[in-house]
Amino acid sequence: METEKLSNLEKKYELPEGLLEKIIRIEEEHQYQLRxxxxxxxxxxxxxxxxxxxxxDTKRRRSR
Amino acid sequence: xxFKEMTIENFGVYYGRMTIDFRxxxxxxxxxxxxxxxxxxxTLQKAIRFCLYGVLKSQSERLDYINDKAKREGNGHMMVQLxxxxxxxxxxxxxxxxxxxxxxxxxxxxxxxxxxxxxAPSSVIDDVLPKDASQFFFxxxxxxxxxxxxENPEATMKAIELVLGIPAIRNAIDHVETIIKSTKKKLDEExxxxxxxxxxxxxxxxxxxxxxxxxKDLKDLEEQKVKLSIWNDKIEKDLHENEAAQESLGKMxxxxxxxxxxxxxxxxxxxxxxxxxxxxxxxxxRGRLNDALESRLREKGKYQSRLQDESRLEGAIQFxxxxxxxxxxxxxxxIGAPEEIFINKQIENYTKRLSSLGKTTDMDLVxxxxxxxxxxxxxxxxxQLPEIAxxxxxxxxxxxxxxxxxxxxxxxxxxxxxREIKELNKKRDSVRDQLTKIVGSIDWxxxxxxxxxxxxxxxxxxxxxxxxxxxxxxxLAREIDLTKDVGKALMEYLESxxxxxxxxxxxxxxxxxxxxxxxxxxxxxxxxxxDYTFSLVDKEGKTVSNEGISxxxxxxxxxxxxxxxxxxxxxxxxxxxxxxxxxxxxxxxTNVLKFLRNLGDQVVILSTDQDINASNIGxxxxxxxxxxxxxxxxxxxxxxxxxxx
Numbered sequence: 069m070e071t072e073k074l075s076n077l078e079k080k081y082e083l084p085e086g087l088l089e090k091i092i093r094i095e096e097e098h099q100y101q102l103r104x105x106x107x108x109x110x111x112x113x114x115x116x117x118x119x120x121x122x123x124x125d126t127k128r129r130r131s132r
Numbered sequence: 133x134x135f136k137e138m139t140i141e142n143f144g145v146y147y148g149r150m151t152i153d154f155r156x157x158x159x160x161x162x163x164x165x166x167x168x169x170x171x172x173x174x175t176l177q178k179a180i181r182f183c184l185y186g187v188l189k190s191q192s193e194r195l196d197y198i199n200d201k202a203k204r205e206g207n208g209h210m211m212v213q214l215x216x217x218x219x220x221x222x223x224x225x226x227x228x229x230x231x232x233x234x235x236x237x238x239x240x241x242x243x244x245x246x247x248x249x250x251x252a253p254s255s256v257i258d259d260v261l262p263k264d265a266s267q268f269f270f271x272x273x274x275x276x277x278x279x280x281x282x283e284n285p286e287a288t289m290k291a292i293e294l295v296l297g298i299p300a301i302r303n304a305i306d307h308v309e310t311i312i313k314s315t316k317k318k319l320d321e322e323x324x325x326x327x328x329x330x331x332x333x334x335x336x337x338x339x340x341x342x343x344x345x346x347x348k349d350l351k352d353l354e355e356q357k358v359k360l361s362i363w364n365d366k367i368e369k370d371l372h373e374n375e376a377a378q379e380s381l382g383k384m385x386x387x388x389x390x391x392x393x394x395x396x397x398x399x400x401x402x403x404x405x406x407x408x409x410x411x412x413x414x415x416x417x418r419g420r421l422n423d424a425l426e427s428r429l430r431e432k433g434k435y436q437s438r439l440q441d442e443s444r445l446e447g448a449i450q451f452x453x454x455x456x457x458x459x460x461x462x463x464x465x466x467i468g469a470p471e472e473i474f475i476n477k478q479i480e481n482y483t484k485r486l487s488s489l490g491k492t493t494d495m496d497l498v499x500x501x502x503x504x505x506x507x508x509x510x511x512x513x514x515x516q517l518p519e520i521a522x523x524x525x526x527x528x529x530x531x532x533x534x535x536x537x538x539x540x541x542x543x544x545x546x547x548x549x550x551r552e553i554k555e556l557n558k559k560r561d562s563v564r565d566q567l568t569k570i571v572g573s574i575d576w577x578x579x580x581x582x583x584x585x586x587x588x589x590x591x592x593x594x595x596x597x598x599x600x601x602x603x604x605x606x607x608l609a610r611e612i613d614l615t616k617d618v619g620k621a622l623m624e625y626l627e628s629x630x631x632x633x634x635x636x637x638x639x640x641x642x643x644x645x646x647x648x649x650x651x652x653x654x655x656x657x658x659x660x661x662x663d664y665t666f667s668l669v670d671k672e673g674k675t676v677s678n679e680g681i682s683x684x685x686x687x688x689x690x691x692x693x694x695x696x697x698x699x700x701x702x703x704x705x706x707x708x709x710x711x712x713x714x715x716x717x718x719x720x721x722t723n724v725l726k727f728l729r730n731l732g733d734q735v736v737i738l739s740t741d742q743d744i745n746a747s748n749i750g751x752x753x754x755x756x757x758x759x760x761x762x763x764x765x766x767x768x769x770x771x772x773x774x775x776x777x
Contacts, residue, residue, distance in 0.1 A: 073628060077621040083614070088621055095300040095307070107222055108307040110315075115311065119607070 086120040133218045133260055133705040134734055138183070141211040142199040144175035147770035149211075152176075154706070154734065162728055163736045164744060164752075165773070167762030172771040173738035177270055177754045183212035184228045185263040186241060201770055205745050208237070218260050218704075221246055225257065246255045261705045264291035268694050269705040270733075273712040276690040280666070280678045295701045296633045301626045308619040312612055316340075318610040321594040329599035333593055339588035346581045353574050360567045365490050367560045372555045380541045387541075390517025394534070398527045405520045412517070425507050435495045436466060445486040452479045624730045634660050641666065647727055648688045652718035658692060666693055684715045691724065693706050695731055706734035710746030713743045725751040 074088040091111050100106045141145050154163060167173045178197075181187045188194045198210040208231030215224045224244040229237045243253035249555050250256045261269065264287070279288065293299055316337060323333040372446035430527055452475045467475070642657035645668075655676070657669045668676040668689060677684065698707070709731075713721045725748055728735055737744065744752070759777040764770075 070629070070632075074621075077625055080624075081621045083621060085618060087316075087618065088313065088625065091304050091308075091618065091622070092300055095304045096297070101695070106351060108310045111304070111307050112206040112311045112315075112611075112615075116611060119610055119614060 136215040142202040145172040145771040160757030162592045162755045165760045171762045179212045183214045220688040244591045264296045270708040272710045274714040277686040279690045320603045332595040364563045397426040449482045532618045636700040640699040644695040645692035648723045707732040708736040711737040729755040
């Protein structure tokens with residue numbers, strides 16, 4: 069995993085810091101249980117917790 | 133992953149229980165297992181794969197691998213136990229096969245991590261070294277040639293990506309898409325409480341899907357455009373080079389025709405020289421023949437003068453004899469006795485003189501005439517040998533110069549011919565056509581994207597009017613947007629990672645190949661394609677077809693690729709290489725031996741005395757940490773493995 073590259077992509081897409089790395093880490097832990105049940109749920113939970121952490125006044129307008 | 137020990141019991145040719153200790157002193161990383169063909173080298177590799185992955189799937193295969201002697205003794209138990217360490221953890225993997233009372237071979241698999249039994253043993257092993265990736269660590273020196281095939285099977289490609297850690301990113305992208313779909317469904321349910329809002333929400337989602345599709349199409353088109361542009365530039369470059377090549381071809385043809393003309397002239401001069409050489413002896417004899425002729429001519433003069441003298445004396449004698457006494461001489465003198473005495477005296481004188489002339493022999497006047505004619509012809513010979521030699525040297529020099537120039541031109545052309553140039557022109561036209569179409573498609577899709585976004589915004593406004601956003605729907609919408617951005621970022625990360633890894637493998641493989649090849653002056657690097665197929669590139673930058681290289685070269689190329697792949701991954705595992713030098717010549721063999729210690733932290737070589745022996749073991753001697761020997765008992769048909777160093 070290339071942390072610097074992921075960090076640059078997070079900046080480019082205005083993503084919470086460290087989110088991509090956390091997602092890939094989850095996948096790596098389940099790498100050999102392809103389509104493992106619960107992996108998508110874990111990632112969704114992670115994304116939701118990042119949304120919860122976003123300050124209301126700094127929320128980005130993501131919808132098109 | 134670093135092997136510690138392997139215990140095998142009644143596995144294949146190995147009867148009873150025996151343990152191999154893989155641990156070696158620091159600084160030494162090569163373990164050599166020596167054994168003849170059929171004595172159980174490959175069985176050891178099979179034992180590792182059986183233990184980790186249970187590769188004996190069918191019942192009959194499992195039964196086959198239980199040692200025959202053990203089976204005859206009624207022992208239907210077979211076991212392989214491997215201990216290793218990885219990332220500071222100790223693993224003990226045990227796989228057994230037992231034939232129970234019903235004779236069916238039952239398999240049992242246990243994994244202990246730091247002494248604790250794992251509930252998901254297969255996952256543990258997959259986490260350490262997945263089965264598909266293991267083919268790049270445990271392999272047969274000869275079979276690896278399959279990786280040089282021109283069409284890479286999908287399974288191999290997936291295995292390579294597995295070693296490189298790509299599947300985690302691909303799976304993340306798949307999971308993110310699943311999340312987007314399920315969240316959209318939740319949003320639809322939230323927003324679609326009344327029918328009108330539900331219809332509008334559906335339309336908005338439809339536009340969202342449409343936008344995604346167009347954006348994806350645009351991305352694909354842009355990628356195609358980039359690829360085609362690169363291709364176009366390459367063809368243009370080739371054509372530019374080939375313009376010069378065309379000129380060179382013209383010059384070469386002209387030179388060839390000139391060489392042909394000069395060769396004819398050379399042959400003419402050669403014929404001329406031969407005929408002059410045939411006359412050379414006469415020219416050389418000219419002096420002596422001239423002397424002979426002059427001598428003969430002098431003889432002829434003497435001969436003729438003597439003939440005249442003879443004739444004159446004979447005539448005088450005859451005339452004097454014709455004078456009768458009493459007759460008058462022509463001068464009017466009457467011949468009397470004194471005159472008669474005088475006449476007789478004169479006759480006597482003349483006869484004496486005639487006899488003093490000696491006997492005149494006939495001279496060969498015909499031979500003399502022939503000699504005179506020959507002399508005339510020889511005098512006419514004007515030899516030009518020095519001039520001819522100068523001309524021949526000049527022509528030969530011109531031919532050599534032209535041939536040398538053509539050789540240089542040929543080297544510059546690298547075998548390019550006119551057909552190839554025509555083919556390049558055709559390709560360029562085709563690529564340009566495709567580029568034009570793609571640019572048109574991009575313009576059209578960009579227009580479509582703009583319109584779709586406008587329509588979507590209109591529908592969203594309508595939806596907001598009839599169904600004001602609730603806190604839940606707003607939250608879901610934000611989740612979708614964030615997840616979409618995550619998906620885009622992950623896709624970008626995947627593309628860049630794949631490209632980087634491919635480049636890394638290419639560099640590493642090329643470096644290893646330069647160390648292993650027996651033709652370092654011919655090959656410069658190895659090219660790894662998008663689908664991980666690979667081929668050699670020569671010093672001129674031209675790709676060499678894998679079909680055109682020898683089996684030994686393929687083995688070296690594949691080994692370079694495996695080494696390159698292993699150097700490009702975070703996965704660490706021992707290298708277990710069976711029959712490493714099957715088809716290799718001595719140069720390749722020596723190069724591989726020199727490289728062995730760099731192949732991995734732990735390198736296990738399963739070899740015969742044909743592979744590693746007294747003549748070459750010196751190359752790796754300082755790095756051999758352990759040497760094992762397999763002994764086969766012909767009577768019991770079983771093998772024993774023991775440490776010899």
